[in-house]
Amino acid sequence: MTGIDDVARAAGVSAATVSRALSGRGRISDATRVRVRAAAAELGYVVSAAASALATGHAANIGVVVPLLDRWFFANVLDGIASRLAPRGYDMTLYSMSEDPSQRDGVLDVSLRRGRVDGLIVLSLTLADDEVDRLLALDLPVVGLSATSARLPALRVDELAVARAATEHLLRLGHRRIAHIGAGHDGEPGLDIPSLRRHGFQSTMADAGIPNAPFTPADFTIEGGHRAALALLDGAEPPTAIFAASDEIAFGALFAARDRGLDVPADLSVVGVDGHEMGDFFGLTTIAQFPHEQGERAADAVLAALEGRDELGDLAFRLVERSSTSRPRGGVAEVAGTSAP
Amino acid sequence: MTGIDDVARAAGVSAATVSRALSGRGRISDATRVRVRAAAAELGYVVSAAASALATGHAANIGVVVPLLDRWFFANVLDGIASRLAPRGYDMTLYSMSEDPSQRDGVLDVSLRRGRVDGLIVLSLTLADDEVDRLLALDLPVVGLSATSARLPALRVDELAVARAATEHLLRLGHRRIAHIGAGHDGEPGLDIPSLRRHGFQSTMADAGIPNAPFTPADFTIEGGHRAALALLDGAEPPTAIFAASDEIAFGALFAARDRGLDVPADLSVVGVDGHEMGDFFGLTTIAQFPHEQGERAADAVLAALEGRDELGDLAFRLVERSSTSRPRGGVAEVAGTSAP
DNA sequence: CTGAAAGCGCTTACAG
DNA sequence: CTGAAAGCGCTTACAG
Structure with missing residues (x-):
């Protein structure tokens, strides 16, 4: 490999000057800078990462x-x-x-x-x-x-807000039997994302008068979502809506609905989180983030x-409504504070 | 940051000895090695990447x-x-x-x-x-x-073999109007993967007596596959089967079929390449690779x-047959060399 | 503006 | 087996 001395020799200057010409630090005449840079380019010289890092303490x-x-x-x-x-x-x-x-x-x-x-x-x-x-x-x-x-x-x-947005969207449509698929331990929320989403879901449900809303743990994969959703759908009280902690989980839930012959959104509404590029094709309603x-x-x-x-x-998120969510079959949208006369 | 000299001091040896104790190179007594390593662990010392790289020429x-x-x-x-x-x-x-x-x-x-x-x-x-x-x-x-x-x-x-496997699978099922979605320029194959797949497809088709088999270029994304498949399906002579150069393109084709109300595989067979984790859910027949x-x-x-x-x-690949491919509607499987009496 | 020299933190022949 | 010293390839005060 050609080193700084080769460039110095070619340009007829010292190594110190080469360093200055190439880094732009320190004073140097325009003429010299041009000459040195030309020589470096000619030789294909690039500063050694290790040497530079050692000398400057900056690794780039x-x-x-x-x-x-x-x-x-x-x-x-x-x-x-x-x-x-x-x-x-x-x-x-x-x-x-x-x-x-x-x-x-x-x-x-x-x-x-x-x-x-x-x-x-x-x-x-x-x-x-x-x-x-x-x-x-x-x-x-x-x-x-x-x-x-x-x-x-x-x-x-704000992951609590993300979960709240998803959950409220479902509540607003009239769902009550809403389940969450995600992760996170019981008890105090914990600061990891899965826990925050779970907590946001359950507290929003509780605020709506539905304590202990159902939760099923899953890997954050399609496979995981599929399995968890199947368990929910095959359960005693299948939900009319699922809030999935990620779009990939949500895709799994969508496939599970298909496997059970359920119509989405008539039989089952699904909302995810992420804004996955495939969401559009699945018609998945989601809380989009922008990775x-x-x-x-x-x-x-x-x-x-x-x-x-x-x-x-703060990082932005946004509810993107598509075709995977609607009112539950025969359900009535109950808009908070809009009690009909 | 603690340096090699700190460790040397703590262990009561020279820096050279620390270096040897930690790297395992050079001769050193067991007792010293143990003592030095203990001191290093105690101090949380780790060799500086830059200094080590500069001295050894090895960056790890x-x-x-x-x-x-x-x-x-x-x-x-x-x-x-x-x-x-x-x-x-x-x-x-x-x-x-x-x-x-x-x-x-x-x-x-x-x-x-x-x-x-x-x-x-x-x-x-x-x-x-x-x-x-x-x-x-x-x-x-x-x-x-x-x-x-x-x-x-x-x-x-062997990308030519990959393309051949996919194409022959479709031909074996009795398809003749097979289109390819992928990339690669016209003319000589070129050594990039998209070109090889395209070439493998077209030469296999030619061998089967179908020259100039249709090709539509696309990005290697669902979006790209969707667009290209739509163009094919809306064309004058829509194919009965599509060989997509990647699973993501294939997913796009599957969504396109759905959008046009076509039944897969009855109206349209689709085969991809990759072994994408989602393939199973889509029932996608594919030439699996193992990234x-x-x-x-x-x-x-x-x-x-x-x-x-x-x-x-060489790297392995394998045809994984799922539900996205079958005989064409009303088509008859023509097995080479099995001309009916 | 430019150069000689010390130093960045290790490693490794070279002695002993 | 262990240490002193040179060297890895740059950078940057310090002089001039």
């Missing part, structure tokens, strides 16, 4: 901690991040955190401590309290995306944090 | 060049790669190559030349000849996954290449 690299690389939502977020990082000269290194405790420890205690990255984007993982501590101890600018812990600086979607844009904003936010600026804030 | 990092981060197939490949790299202590840095020429140049001429990675995995991109040259000039172990150029060492699927496993093999192969070993080879 952002780490992205992801839970699962194979979900549509995260793939889109990643694409959004990449689209903003590259033009600014940053690379992106992925750290995938699985469920396996020793693997997680490896990421938190080893990989992330190698100093390979200048900042971190953490995608909505369910992080334990001590994991958040270890993340924070890295002493790196961190931007969570809808992240789990209140202690993590983050761009957030690509979320990724872009997260990238901008870490980069801003590197310069000491704060670009955190 | 693999670059993955991807076309689009938001396709199901690539997300799965990535997940497979990550699952094999992490346990071996390698990080993974992503380089997304878009269609934009200046962006591609940036990746090839700048990002990849920073020396940040020890090896490269290139996911099935359509690379121009000079781009392959520049990739090769990096002088890095490269493993292509179903890559484009014959000059790139790669794990390959996660492909990613694992690619990771193993670069790592092997780093050690001078060659683990390249």
